[in-house]
Amino acid sequence: HHVGRTAPGDKGKPTVLLFLLPQELEFLISLRVAANIHLTEHQFNNKNVPNLQAHFEKIVGENYFLHQSAQQAYRSYILAYNSHAMKDIFNVHSLSLKDVAASFCFRNPPKVDIGLEGRAMKKVGYNRGPDSRERRTRRRINAANP
Structure with missing residues (x-):
């Protein structure tokens, strides 16, 4: 609900970047099931981050x-x-x-x-x-x- 208002994204589809703690990863399951949301996970290499x-x-x-x-x-x-x-x-x-x-x-x-x-x-x-x-x-x- 709030994402749609604050992150309209391309063609009306909201785009959001979530930073989660390891114990919060279960939240992604509830997003997939309850809201039928497409998720893409991005891994970042700490060596490339100053x-x-x-x-x-x-x-x-x-x-x-x-x-x-x-x-x-x-x-x-x-x-x-x-x-x-x-x-x-x-x-x-x-x-x-x-x-x-x-x-x-x-x-x-x-x-x-x-x-x-x-x-x-x-x-x-x-x-x-x-x-x-x-x-x-x-x-x-x-x-x-x-």
Whole structure:
């Protein structure tokens, strides 16, 4: 539905490029079956792709507005992933937050409030409760805790 509006393609047929995580490949099966969509897989050789990750991380790290935008996009991605109807494929607990953060040009996952409770909240580095600040401080290495 959304693809038809945003990617009209040639002769009214939408053309889309999907980047999927390995655990998301099952989604392609549902696309083929449910929507009768023609899929073509493209393999990319990593040797032919320049490694620009460090350069992009530097740019985002040095520009306040890019950093804020990337942080909001990272937060939105996790929230969208968590709210996806196909939880067996798009399981927020299976995400590597470090890898997701890298895709938004962060070396480390930024601390963002995503409003998730329980395991998901702990997975992102947040604990709620009266002693949660103390628990986080105890694990952190600093001058008071070498």
